[in-house]
Amino acid sequence: MRIVALTTLAIAATLFAPAAADDRKWLPLAKDGIHDPASPALRLKQEPAEALSKLPRDTAGNLVNWVKALDSGAIAPRTNILPETNVRVRDDEIIVSKFGSLPAVVFPHRPHTLWLDCSNCHEKLFVSKAGANRFSMQKILDGEQCGVCHGAVAFPLTECNRCHSLPNEVLMRRMRK
Template identity: 40%
Template sequence: MLFSKPRARSFLLATAATLALGFACLDASAFLRAVPAAAGAEAPAPADPQPAEQNQARRAIDGKAIHDPANPEARRLQTIEEATRHLPYDANGFPDWMRALQEGKISPRSDLSGKAGMEVLDLDIVMKNTREMPHVRFPHRSHTLWLACSNCHPAPFEARAGSTQIRMADIFRGQYCGQCHDRVAFITFFSCQRCHSVPQGGASR
């Protein structure tokens, strides 16, 4: 096949761009794969939160004006920093609710009286339909420390493994896990590794 010089140059540039994109995707795929921790190694300490103005997640949310600045009463509303100043923050600049629970900063009640105990289930579920990403480990314990089974079952999740088809696109739209995450719990879009934590090939049920 013969090309004129301009067409040949365009063809070569397009081919080079395609190859470069392919190598970049392969490189990113390798980067996103989880690496097993060494035996006996302690879990890494949470990273120190960045100032809100330096954090991509905080900028993405704080930049959205949801109150009318012309309303003088808007200034009476608490900022997130004022409302959560006594809580630990995660690396994305938002409250780390699990650390707050573990450190005794908050004490969720199982009912209004606070007399009943929580029914804690210590069971991890590994979700393997994650394509090139590491598998997802869902820890029941960290959720049932302050949520009842009825908060999640039978809706939005059926209480049978594999019966509910979950897609990241749905989570980003506020469905399934997105009913809590991206609202109160940690931001999924900036915290992939917190769920995708099990290396492919090494997951256990």
């Protein structure tokens, strides 16, 4: 079952591979199928192309690399509304999958905690203990685990190497030390 599913996945990845960034355009609001083209309010809104084209480019999703946008200072979203909110950032990286057919999966806390609160993930979605969760690519593709956000509000699942980012040889070398 698992092998069949993962083969399908590899094929899906080829089929849905994103076109190069420059081949794609942000749709005007009047043509995006979401906004009413007849609405007079449309003139008051900023067009996505005008806003997003100024941000660091990506090759997938909405074509903005949001991690770079934040790190470079291109955007500076407000971290909290209430002054008493405790904003927490965590810096460690956790290898959540080792020795598969693909490079190992590294989960970095930093880019996540710059956008999210710990409670978005802990303890319901993931137990906060390295190795305590059983991840599955199939579940992720079904919109669970990492797939709750990736493919929905964060970079899409077609970007395999952004999660599968640690080559097995490098991992082996690190473990021998």
